[in-house]
Amino acid sequence: MNFHTRKWVKPEDLNPNGTLFGGTLLRWIDEEAVIYAIVQLGNPKVVTKFISEINFVSSATLGEIIELGIQATYFGKTSITLTCEVRNKITRKSILTIDKLVFVNLDENGNPVPHGKTEITYAFAGDRP
């Protein structure tokens, strides 16, 4: 799993207990995951369909740097399934895991359309391996 996106936990990201607000983390993950799906499927019209159980393993606090890891685990006909882990960048301690996030490839009318992909590709990743 590649951990490309880093976030620095700032005051506006906290809940009233002083730890990273779960809703903020989920917003970051949904955006990161849909970008991953868009790049893999080569189509900007992709939507979130399903997110499985979310396990908040440990909390993050002010000033910590966290990193978001996403990986494709299954290519369906119109869908792609991803898995996600968020961890502390320095200590590598796990903060959250999501087993399955399913995204659906849409046509210009918003209907599911086959994407024709079967494996992870790096078409839009420049020279990154």
Ligand SMILES: CC(=O)SCCNC(=O)CCNC(=O)[C@H](O)C(C)(C)COP(=O)(O)OP(=O)(O)OC[C@H]1O[C@@H](n2cnc3c(N)ncnc32)[C@H](O)[C@@H]1OP(=O)(O)O
């Ligand atoms: C990034 C964002 O913020 S997007 C915003 C939030 N998301 C949305 O607004 C999406 C709203 N939902 C929708 O518009 C519709 O449900 C659609 C168009 C995505 C899908 O419509 P459906 O009638 O469910 O389509 P359909 O039954 O053909 O399923 C499409 C794919 O999703 C998969 N799927 C459908 N329901 C589920 C589910 N509950 N869990 C996992 N996969 C599912 C199907 O297996 C299929 O995949 P496949 O073709 O690879 O086998």
